[in-house]
Amino acid sequence: MRKHVIAGNWKMNKNLAQAVALADGMKEGLNALPDIDIIICPPLTALAAVRNAMQGTTIAVGAQNMHWETEGAYTGEVSPQMLTSMCSHVIVGHSERRGHFGETDEMVNRKLVAAVLHGLTPIVCIGETDAENRAGQTLEVLDRQTTRALAGLSAQQAATAILAYEPVWAIGTGRTPAPEEANATIGLVRKVVRREHGASAAEAIRILYGGSINPNVWPEFSVQPEVDGGLVGGASLSAADFVALAAQTRAAFLAKSGQ
Numbered sequence: 001m002r003k004h005v006i007a008g009n010w011k012m013n014k015n016l017a018q019a020v021a022l023a024d025g026m027k028e029g030l031n032a033l034p035d036i037d038i039i040i041c042p043p044l045t046a047l048a049a050v051r052n053a054m055q056g057t058t059i060a061v062g063a064q065n066m067h068w069e070t071e072g073a074y075t076g077e078v079s080p081q082m083l084t085s086m087c088s089h090v091i092v093g094h095s096e097r098r099g100h101f102g103e104t105d106e107m108v109n110r111k112l113v114a115a116v117l118h119g120l121t122p123i124v125c126i127g128e129t130d131a132e133n134r135a136g137q138t139l140e141v142l143d144r145q146t147t148r149a150l151a152g153l154s155a156q157q158a159a160t161a162i163l164a165y166e167p168v169w170a171i172g173t174g175r176t177p178a179p180e181e182a183n184a185t186i187g188l189v190r191k192v193v194r195r196e197h198g199a200s201a202a203e204a205i206r207i208l209y210g211g212s213i214n215p216n217v218w219p220e221f222s223v224q225p226e227v228d229g230g231l232v233g234g235a236s237l238s239a240a241d242f243v244a245l246a247a248q249t250r251a252a253f254l255a256k257s258g259q
């Protein structure tokens, strides 16, 4: 059974004091939930402080983005080498970065390869836009994004990455696919991983669902057999909601693994 994951993407929210207060507010509740991987991704300005706040707990901290180069003249950017001293995970290729900042599949791939080489666990986002969905291009888009993101990785490296299927039209909109539909789509993404990197990588890789997750809808998603956890935006800014989502993820994981 693939260990389940719940990850909170705080996006561009919370100043330093607010971020520490939010981390403090969820720390105890999250730390009482073993068996799953819990990751919070605050803004970069609060990464070190949140990491410190989480010390002595099982909660991992991640960045929301990074550059692929190790160092150099890239004003305003942050390198994987800088992140390794601060966190264990990094979100790569979020649709907001692809959409607002022109990140291409090739850039996503460079970031992913750099993250893996530096020992960071990447959470790689894939997902179709509303227009692509309506045009029936979902699988084509996900196939391309997945194949290109993971290009050049060994089967073993691919297996340790985390994928997050986030339909762009479901992010922050309150709209979601039906849980069974998300399950089927993630199953097809897993087939792409199998074709590109083999059966054992496909069986091992964790694939999350993301997009308008909240504690009311999450139980139905988290029990789906292909859904290995969730990537949460808005609801991760509420300590109570995020702890509830983590507890639901753990319950689903325990049920699936027969515990």
Ligand code: 13P
Pocket: 009, 094, 166, 170, 171, 172, 173, 210, 211, 212, 213, 231, 232, 233, 234, 235
């Ligand atoms: P929401 O949960 O706010 O829809 O955002 C999802 C997301 O983009 C997480 O990365």
